[in-house]
Amino acid sequence: MAFELKSVVPWGRSLEEYIKIFKLTDSDLNSSIISFGDGPASFNSEMTKFDKKVVSLDPIYQFTKAQLKQRIDETKETVIKQTRANQENFVWKNIKNVDELEQIRMSAMANFIDDFEIGKEQQRYIYHQLPTPTKYEALEFDLGLSSHFLILYSQLGLDFHIQSISEMLRICKEIRIFPILNLNAVKSEILEDIINHFNSDFIVTLESSDYEFQKNGNETLVIKQKKIN
Numbered sequence: 693m694a695f696e697l698k699s700v701v702p703w704g705r706s707l708e709e710y711i712k713i714f715k716l717t718d719s720d721l722n723s724s725i726i727s728f729g730d731g732p733a734s735f736n737s738e739m740t741k742f743d744k745k746v747v748s749l750d751p752i753y754q755f756t757k758a759q760l761k762q763r764i765d766e767t768k769e770t771v772i773k774q775t776r777a778n779q780e781n782f783v784w785k786n787i788k789n790v791d792e793l794e795q796i797r798m799s800a801m802a803n804f805i806d807d808f809e810i811g812k813e814q815q816r817y818i819y820h821q822l823p824t825p826t827k828y829e830a831l832e833f834d835l836g837l838s839s840h841f842l843i844l845y846s847q848l849g850l851d852f853h854i855q856s857i858s859e860m861l862r863i864c865k866e867i868r869i870f871p872i873l874n875l876n877a878v879k880s881e882i883l884e885d886i887i888n889h890f891n892s893d894f895i896v897t898l899e900s901s902d903y904e905f906q907k908n909g910n911e912t913l914v915i916k917q918k919k920i921n
């Protein structure tokens with residue numbers, strides 16, 4: 693099915709948020725990282741400024757800078773209005789209030805927009821839609837991340853997740869997926885089946901995160917290769 697810009701609500705997080713979400717250590721930050729469904733996050737642009745290596749994949753990278761900027765401007769007010777109306781559903785710990793949320797998100801997305809064209813040229817932003825296989829070699833990356841895409845969008849189904857995570861594990865030595873809740877902020881109905889599927893061939897754990905915005909959304913699914921030569 694075609695991926696349409698009008699169905700996208702761009703909403704991107706910052707490097708500081710990714711560090712807390714995935715508990716990224718200095719050693720993690722110095723490794724080679726690929727981030728799936730990275731969207732308009734500023735993770736890649738901020739990491740690049742620190743000379744770190746990140747490749748971001750997302751279907752929205754097929755659109756132009758002007759199209760993406762326009763879509764961000766169009767949707768921002770609705771998202772902020774909805775968040776303000778549902779404030780009690782969120783934990784205001786890492787982010788203090790809706791005004792700060794708006795400031796953090798808009799600044800992250802502005803960073804992304806400024807970096808998008810040069811990043812595309814440098815092959816740091818790659819148009820890719822899971823669960824399609826990627827062009828990368830087996831175990832080419834140390835760490836694969838999914839922030840606020842896999843497991844959260846449980847409506848994509850178990851098969852979609854098994855195929856997507858299998859591809860991530862083909863090219864990454866370790867992957868981390870956050871959160872493990874669905875869009876209704878309850879433990880994702882596909883989590884158990886995902887864990888059971890990968891448990892025998894990989895090391896699968898649930899680890900605490902330093903980030904919580906959805907209530908009780910403070911755990912990360914971590915899957916590692918058993919043997920790396």
Ligand SMILES: C[S@@+](CC[C@H](N)C(=O)[O-])C[C@H]1O[C@@H](n2cnc3c(N)ncnc32)[C@H](O)[C@@H]1O
Binds near residue numbers: 732
């Ligand atoms: C809520 S955003 C998260 C963006 C970013 N990871 C963050 O945490 O700030 C979800 C992202 O998933 C992307 N997405 C949707 N369908 C996808 C697919 N089939 N494969 C990869 N990414 C997809 C969307 O384009 C969007 O950028």
